[in-house]
Amino acid sequence: MLLYTHSIMSEKLSSITDLPLDILVLVFPFLDAKSFLSLCSTCKAFQQPSIRLDPAYWSLATRSTFRVPNQPVVQHDGQRWHNMYKRLLTQSRVYTWGSNTHNRLGHGYDEPLTLPVFPRFNRPDRRSMNMHCSFPTEMEDTRNLGVIADMQCGGWSTTLLTSKGSLHTVGVLDGGRVFGAVGRLQPLAFPAGYPTSSAQSQYEEPTITIRQFSAGRSHILAVSDSGMIWSWYHIKAPALHVKFVNVDVKEVSSPGKRNNSSAYGKVKQVVAGWSRSSAYIYGTGIVVWPPVERDHDDQEADGMLVLENAEVPMTGYQRTKAARGESDEERTLGEEVGAVLNYIMLEHYVVFVTDIGRVFCGKFGEKNKVDNILELRALRTEPETSLDVQGSFRRFTVFKNKEVIISDQSYLDACWDDQVKNPGQADIPGLQKIPALQNSDVISVAFGDYHYLALHSNGKITSYGTEVSSCGALGLGSNEVGRARGIVTDGFNTDGRLLPHAYTHGRHVWFDRQKKEWLNSLVQSESDPEEASDRIVLFQENHDVQGEVSEWIEQEGRALDIKNTCEDGLGAFYALGISAAGWHSGALMLVNEELANKESTQSLEDLSFPRLRLSDGTEMPGTKEFDEWREGRPEWKLDYEA
Structure with missing residues (x-):
C-alpha cells in the first residue's frame, strides 16, 4: 500500500480526483x-453514484452510528444505506401487533390484564380476545429513547436496542412461569458495581454498552462494545x-479504535435459541451452553x-491473508467447510452458512453436544454469490443467490436420518x-410459532x-x-389462516x-350496500371468490403506495427490520x-364492494360496472399454504 501510494505521488498528481x-x-x-x-460536493467527479453512494461507506456509517444490524442481502445497496442514515435521525418508530398477553406488545395498557394463555383446544373468552x-x-x-x-x-x-447501546424490554421473559404482566417498557439492568443501565450511564461504559443482542424464547443474550457476554x-x-471454564473470551479496553490485534477470542455475535444460548467466538467457533440463572441463595x-459448554465442530476456521502458513488440516477445513458467515439456533439444530457457498446443520444431543455436521447439499451455491440463513424455533429460510427457500426441522430430520442410505440427499422433500x-427483493424473513413475515428492499x-x-x-x-x-x-378454534x-x-x-x-368502508359497501349484498354473500361463502377479491384489494393498496412516496423514493412508512416470535x-x-x-385515500372514492370477472369465467352479481385489475388478474399457484 505504501509503495503504491508513493508511486502515485511520484507522478505529481494535481488533484485528489486523480487517485483511483x-x-x-x-x-x-x-x-x-x-x-x-x-x-463529495467539491466537484462533479465525486458526485458520481459509485462515490457519493458508496455502499461500503454508508453501510459502515449507518451501522457504527446507529448500531443497526448488518443486512447481508442488501449490503451492496448504497442508496438504501444512505436513505436509512438520513431518516434514522428523526423518523425511527417501533410497531407491534398480535397477542398482547403479558403486555408483550408495549401498548394498550388501559385494557384489562390478561389471564394465562389458554390451551389451543379451548375457545378464548372475550377478555382474552380484547388483548x-x-x-x-x-x-x-x-419516543423518548x-x-x-x-x-x-x-x-x-x-426488546429494543437504542443507538446509544441500551436495551429496553416489555412483557415477560418466561411466560411459562410468570403469568402476570410486569408493566411498561423498562431498561434491562446490570449488576451492582455497574451503572444501572447504559441509558443512565453518564460516561462511556463499553462493558455495558450493547453492540448486538438476541432475544430467545425466554431469555436475552447480548454482547457489549468491550466484548462481554450478558444474559437476562x-x-x-x-x-x-x-x-467459560474452557473457552477464552477476549475483551477489549478501547472498542472502536483501529488496531491490528488478533481477533482470536473476540465475540462476533450471540444468538439466543429456544432453550439454548450461543456465541460465535473467533478461533473457537460456535459455542453453546444452557441459559444461566442465579441460584436462590x-x-x-x-x-x-459456565462449567459445561459445547462447541459445534468445524466452525472455527477463519480466512487469513497468510494462507501459506496454514496447516494441512486448516487448509482442508477451508476447502470443505469454509468460514462461518452466519448461523441460527433452532429447537433441535444449529444451521450455518459459510463463505464457500455451503449450508450445514448439526443436531443437538445431550448437554448441547453436536457430534458432527451435515451439509445440506440441495442448498449449495457458488462461492462469491449471496448466501444467508435466518430462522428460529422450528423454521428457517436460506437466501441462495436470489432465491428465498423456506424449510423446517422436519427437512433437517429427513436429511440427518438418511445420511447412510441417501448421502446425496436425493429427492428429499x-x-x-x-x-x-x-x-421480490426479500431482505429478511422472521418466524413466529405459526406465522412469518418477509421484509422487502x-x-x-x-x-x-x-x-x-x-x-x-x-x-x-x-x-x-x-x-x-x-x-x-x-369456526372451532378461531385460528385464522391465509388463503x-x-x-x-x-x-x-x-x-x-x-x-x-x-377498506372497512369498502367491505360494508357504504355507497350502495343493497346493490352489493349478493356479491358480499358470495364473497363470504366461497373461499376462491374471497381469495380473488383479496388480491384485487391488494393491488389497489399497492397503487396507493406508489402515489404516496417521498423525494427519496421511500414511502410514508418504510420498514427497516422485522421480528416475530410466538x-x-x-x-x-x-x-x-x-x-x-396526508389525506391519501381521497383518490379511492368508490366505496362500493368490488364487482369482478372471476378466473373461472363467473361474473359477480350486481348492476355496477365491473372493476378492472390494475396489474392484471394473476395466474394463481394454489398449492402453497403454510
Whole structure:
C-alpha cells in the first residue's frame, strides 16, 4: 500500500480526483457523514453514484452510528444505506401487533390484564380476545429513547436496542412461569458495581454498552462494545456476565479504535435459541451452553461461570491473508467447510452458512453436544454469490443467490436420518419456494410459532401463515377487514389462516390507518350496500371468490403506495427490520409523519364492494360496472399454504 501510494505521488498528481477509486475508498471511512458529503460536493467527479453512494461507506456509517444490524442481502445497496442514515435521525418508530398477553406488545395498557394463555383446544373468552391487536400499533414510551437501532420479539416479550447501546424490554421473559404482566417498557439492568443501565450511564461504559443482542424464547443474550457476554432471564433481575471454564473470551479496553490485534477470542455475535444460548467466538467457533440463572441463595452474583459448554465442530476456521502458513488440516477445513458467515439456533439444530457457498446443520444431543455436521447439499451455491440463513424455533429460510427457500426441522430430520442410505440427499422433500418471495427483493424473513413475515428492499412487509386464536399476528386486520385481506377463520378454534391465493404475490402489512378505514368502508359497501349484498354473500361463502377479491384489494393498496412516496423514493412508512416470535410480530419503521398524515385515500372514492370477472369465467352479481385489475388478474399457484 505504501509503495503504491508513493508511486502515485511520484507522478505529481494535481488533484485528489486523480487517485483511483480503490485508494479513495480507503480514505472515506475516516470521515464522518458531514465531512464525506462535503467532500463529495467539491466537484462533479465525486458526485458520481459509485462515490457519493458508496455502499461500503454508508453501510459502515449507518451501522457504527446507529448500531443497526448488518443486512447481508442488501449490503451492496448504497442508496438504501444512505436513505436509512438520513431518516434514522428523526423518523425511527417501533410497531407491534398480535397477542398482547403479558403486555408483550408495549401498548394498550388501559385494557384489562390478561389471564394465562389458554390451551389451543379451548375457545378464548372475550377478555382474552380484547388483548389481541390485529393492526400495527406504535409502542408506547419509545419516543423518548432516541433512535431505535434494532428490535426483537421473544416468546412473551419485545426488546429494543437504542443507538446509544441500551436495551429496553416489555412483557415477560418466561411466560411459562410468570403469568402476570410486569408493566411498561423498562431498561434491562446490570449488576451492582455497574451503572444501572447504559441509558443512565453518564460516561462511556463499553462493558455495558450493547453492540448486538438476541432475544430467545425466554431469555436475552447480548454482547457489549468491550466484548462481554450478558444474559437476562427476568426483566426485573440484573444481567449475568457469562464466562467459560474452557473457552477464552477476549475483551477489549478501547472498542472502536483501529488496531491490528488478533481477533482470536473476540465475540462476533450471540444468538439466543429456544432453550439454548450461543456465541460465535473467533478461533473457537460456535459455542453453546444452557441459559444461566442465579441460584436462590446467591442473588447478589454478578456473573456466571459456565462449567459445561459445547462447541459445534468445524466452525472455527477463519480466512487469513497468510494462507501459506496454514496447516494441512486448516487448509482442508477451508476447502470443505469454509468460514462461518452466519448461523441460527433452532429447537433441535444449529444451521450455518459459510463463505464457500455451503449450508450445514448439526443436531443437538445431550448437554448441547453436536457430534458432527451435515451439509445440506440441495442448498449449495457458488462461492462469491449471496448466501444467508435466518430462522428460529422450528423454521428457517436460506437466501441462495436470489432465491428465498423456506424449510423446517422436519427437512433437517429427513436429511440427518438418511445420511447412510441417501448421502446425496436425493429427492428429499421439504424445501419450499413461495412464489411471493421470489424475485421480490426479500431482505429478511422472521418466524413466529405459526406465522412469518418477509421484509422487502422497498420497505414493505408481507405476511404469511396462521394466527392462532385470531390473535392478529399476521397484521392484516380482523373480522371482515381480515377476511377481505384473505384470512379464513376456523369456526372451532378461531385460528385464522391465509388463503393459498395470498402466496402468489403476498399480502402487505398496512401501517396507514387511512387505508384500513377505506377498506372497512369498502367491505360494508357504504355507497350502495343493497346493490352489493349478493356479491358480499358470495364473497363470504366461497373461499376462491374471497381469495380473488383479496388480491384485487391488494393491488389497489399497492397503487396507493406508489402515489404516496417521498423525494427519496421511500414511502410514508418504510420498514427497516422485522421480528416475530410466538403469537406476535413487530417492525422497526421509518415514518414520514407529514406524508402519513396526508389525506391519501381521497383518490379511492368508490366505496362500493368490488364487482369482478372471476378466473373461472363467473361474473359477480350486481348492476355496477365491473372493476378492472390494475396489474392484471394473476395466474394463481394454489398449492402453497403454510
